[in-house]
Amino acid sequence: MASRSLGQFYPVASPVHDLDPRAKILATAVFVVGLFLIDSTVGLLSVAAALVALVAVSRIPAGTFLLLLRPVLFIVALTVLFQVLFSREGVTLVEWGFFEVRSGGLSLGFFLALRILLLVSSAGLLTSTTAPVALADGIEDLLSPLKRVRFPAHEVAMMMTIALRFIPTLGEEAEKIKGAQAARGADFSEGGPLRRARSLVPVLVPLTVGAFRRADELAEAMESRGYRGGEGRTRYRELRFRKRDALALVLTALVLLVGVLL
């Protein structure tokens, strides 16, 4: 747990955390589709304002939430740069030899940057306000109509749950093994890429061996408790779609509609 992975579930109590995961998944889907229908910067800005308000309601500290955007900053910067360099629209603002900044490029760059940031933020808000298990339950439920065409919705969701559950465990295990090898003189930061990749062998081998052992143990534990797939299986936590979930969905749709119209 040394480094929190991005968009990891942030366990605090908030109205957003409280929503039915299905409502949140659907709202996020609506949001993402809506983002691509909005064609004005004003529209995006109004949606952004709504998202900022939502993050505030979710009680996730602004700093923690903004960390989520760090990995895409490079892409965002690149997008803006390309628009500014190559766009031939609008009036010239700055001229400097070959280099020319036009208003059209600047505003298009801003528009695209905003769209990327909103895309990542909405997905991040979903994963940081929804426990992984709830997320998988929600996905299973939303996919369950596909069971009729023999799509293994339960199995897919169970695999997701298990994978999500074991990512932090494997991360901890990796930290421990890295520590143990460092105590034996391993150095993971020295040398070129090839040497660094080689230095990871003493970590990856025991990690893999441990992962297989864990998988075996888990399978045995599940079998010994009578697990045999999704057929007739009830849930510990029943999902309940309440009024406020419907309200949240409607509000999201409304906000995006406003964005599209603006």
Next chain:
Amino acid sequence: MRLELRDVRYVYAPGTPFEVEALRGVSLVVEPGEVLGIVGGTGSGKSTLVQHMNLLLTPTSGEVLVDGVDATTLKKSELRRRVGLVFQFPESALFAATVEEDVAFAPRQLALDEKEVRERVLESLRVLGAGELAARSPFALSGGEKRRAAIAGVLAMRPEILVLDEPTAGLDPATREDFLALILGLRNAGISVVLVSHDLDEVAEVADRVCALQEGRVLAVGTPAEVFYRDPSQAPATVRVASLLRESKPEIGAPVPFGETLDALRALRGA
């Protein structure tokens, strides 16, 4: 070498809801040539503490001193050779195709020539009573054998201080006796040993001094007698029995460790 920790604090995941203050101002010295036992309940910070001894973790605040010199100014690789740290469940870090190769990992990092590496590997395995395992795969060994191989892998660096985090956890009594004998053997050879353990009897048996941790703070440091007799509820079984007996029979003397009791009985029988 003399290793000193001064007012060490350590916080895991600072600034997140998962923040844990694992050490809250620990000061402790490992004197040259002593066996220092570290005891404490689960979660008291023992593993966190020992990882500061070779700076796998750097203190959030406070200092680690090697012979009076700030350890952060020393070369990390050199420090890690001089302070050999064996993790809790070290067998989970075995990785090579044979035990011999695995034990050779650390000496090879020291850029020794192959002859010297081989010598050290064989010597370490022999000291751990695992000489016959050299050619076997580390993944096909029993738990106790794996543990021996893993400890040999650290000992092969010829550290000046050997730090063992719960080396006897989950082992049978015979292997555990072997390990305790090994610890005393190392001490006789002038190597300091730090022994983290949940087993107070075992600590009472081999440690020169004991440090008791509780919630990231040092509760007591001193000889086993000083630390264990102060609070009988914390004492090893022999001490608890003795202090109970003493309530009705004040003429009973100070309790002795299990090993000494056994030796005394053997001597009596032999006499």
